[in-house]
Amino acid sequence: MNTKPFSRRRFAGALALAAGFIGLRGRGLVAQAVDPAHLSAAGHVTGSEYDALVKICFNENPYGPPASVREAITAALKYSNRYGYPDGDLLEAIAASHGVKSENVLIGSGSTEILEIAANAFLEGRKKVIGAEPTFSAVYEWATGLKCSAIRLPLEADFRQPIGAIIKAAKENRDQIGFVYICNPNNPTGVVVSKDDIRALLDGLPDGMPVLIDEAYHHFVDNPDYATSIPYVQEGRPVLVTRTFSKIAALAGIRIGYGVAPANIIQRMRPYYDIMSVNVAAKWGAAAALKDTSAQQKVKSDILQTRRNTVAELTRRGFAVIPSEANFFMVNIRRDVRPVIHDFRQRGILVGRPFPPMLEHLRVSVGSDEDMSRFLEAFKEIVV
Numbered sequence: 001m002n003t004k005p006f007s008r009r010r011f012a013g014a015l016a017l018a019a020g021f022i023g024l025r026g027r028g029l030v031a032q033a034v035d036p037a038h039l040s041a042a043g044h045v046t047g048s049e050y051d052a053l054v055k056i057c058f059n060e061n062p063y064g065p066p067a068s069v070r071e072a073i074t075a076a077l078k079y080s081n082r083y084g085y086p087d088g089d090l091l092e093a094i095a096a097s098h099g100v101k102s103e104n105v106l107i108g109s110g111s112t113e114i115l116e117i118a119a120n121a122f123l124e125g126r127k128k129v130i131g132a133e134p135t136f137s138a139v140y141e142w143a144t145g146l147k148c149s150a151i152r153l154p155l156e157a158d159f160r161q162p163i164g165a166i167i168k169a170a171k172e173n174r175d176q177i178g179f180v181y182i183c184n185p186n187n188p189t190g191v192v193v194s195k196d197d198i199r200a201l202l203d204g205l206p207d208g209m210p211v212l213i214d215e216a217y218h219h220f221v222d223n224p225d226y227a228t229s230i231p232y233v234q235e236g237r238p239v240l241v242t243r244t245f246s247k248i249a250a251l252a253g254i255r256i257g258y259g260v261a262p263a264n265i266i267q268r269m270r271p272y273y274d275i276m277s278v279n280v281a282a283k284w285g286a287a288a289a290l291k292d293t294s295a296q297q298k299v300k301s302d303i304l305q306t307r308r309n310t311v312a313e314l315t316r317r318g319f320a321v322i323p324s325e326a327n328f329f330m331v332n333i334r335r336d337v338r339p340v341i342h343d344f345r346q347r348g349i350l351v352g353r354p355f356p357p358m359l360e361h362l363r364v365s366v367g368s369d370e371d372m373s374r375f376l377e378a379f380k381e382i383v384v
């Protein structure tokens with residue numbers, strides 16, 4: 001069944017905007033530059049040119065999947081010719097890992113697909129999405145694509161999301177709001193919404209208003225003020241939590257993520273769901289990744305160590321870095337990031353796109369130690 005009113009082709013543009021992609025052309029995703037200057041600077045690269053680039057622009061996992069996951073994917077390839085095949089009991093495994101039932105989980109081709117389905121389901125009837133700016137803007141782009149719109153509220157001065165303002169605007173516009181979007185931790189800042197603020201939000205919003213809490217970077221958080229919002233699903237609140245295997249489990253190119261919500265919310269989303277969208281390699285890879293918790297712990301500790309080292313070096317050089325709880329951070333370079341992004345690209349380094357209105361903050365994903373050495377070397381030449 002494909003009842004999606006919003007085409008995937010159009011989404012490639014939304015993703016490119018959200019991710020700020022800079023002119024790579026792969027076999028699948030053809031992402032476009034936000035700024036044509038990026039495109040001409042990067043050109044189109046393939047194969048070894050791509051491999052040589054330092055890719056710290058998309059908050060990807062620099063290490064790749066662990067052996068357990070690679071083996072599971074390789075073994076699953078024997079089912080490549082099938083529509084019906086054993087799927088590693090992924091749905092049940094995800095549900096069990098969160099203490100919910102299978103009816104509370106929807107698996108998608110990346111969490112992107114779940115965001116897309118949520119936008120289609122919750123914005124029906126020209127509703128609006130409400131959230132912070134800047135954030136992971138794909139949902140706002142979806143809204144535009146659906147001829148709906150977004151109410152985007154500026155971050156607080158300390159870069160926290162404006163929970164009070166969101167509640168106020170949601171109440172004032174209650175009939176028009178389809179859902180609230182909260183990215184926790186937020187992309188691009190890496191700042192978390194505390195568990196107290198999440199509670200205040202859910203308690204303060206009009207009854208029944210759906211809240212999408214995007215926990216793509218959940219696994220990197222080390223802050224006792226933060227907590228996952230999945231317990232609210234168990235309470236039956238109108239909350240949809242999205243998670244991805246792209247980051248901690250390094251499966252961005254394999255494409256798998258999921259949403260967890262009360263059964264009535266999942267039911268609302270089902271008409272927009274494509275049961276064929278997740279492939280066999282993704283299912284088996286994700287099932288293996290769920291089991292390999294020690295591999296995930298190692299990714300977390302290595303990324304956090306590399307982030308600490310990089311941030312310490314930038315701070316030592318006098319640049320303020322927004323304290324991040326994710327596998328990326330923003331550094332204030334005290335000048336427009338746009339030409340600087342171009343200069344990094346000239347040196348084979350892809351850094352994050354501009355995130356208006358934070359045009360003097362450069363978003364940098366945490367890559368391998370070698371990636372970060374090359375970044376810091378270039379930073380000294382370009383910015384210092």
Ligand code: PMP
Pocket residue numbers: 019058059109110111112113136183187214216217243244245246252256257
């Ligand atoms: N949410 C956030 C906050 C993201 O940053 C991303 C990707 N960068 C996604 C969702 C989508 O991830 P995926 O589709 O790979 O699961």
